[in-house]
Amino acid sequence: MTTDPSTADYGTIITEDESVTTGDAAVLTTDESVRTTADAVSTPVLALDLAAEILAGALGPLIDADYVEGKTQFRDVLCGRIDISQLEAEELVDDMERSGRIRFVGAEEGRGWHVQQRR
16 A cells, blocks of 8 residues: 655545556556547537538427437437447537537527537
8 A cells, every 4th residue: 555645735545556646637547548638539520510410400400408408319319310329429419519510598588409500
């Protein structure tokens, strides 16, 4: 059992696994299957445009749904139309939201989703 003195600011980490080391802001491991955010892959713009086209074709440009319900509908449509997993579809929906291709809108009249198609 070892205690890493560099973790004094973050608490004491006790581990019997010698493949785990700690640093200032992250846990490092010798296992190659661990990925960091620096390895993140961004979705190509063409894929985002195609996904928006698929969603608009299936659901229309305005979707009357709450936030989570709408994202779930988007995921399910993409899984049904494209051969991707639910996790991949959720990540695609998140990328679409970040890029502005889908947007959750709230107004006095109500709220829902808008699918923005690029032309």
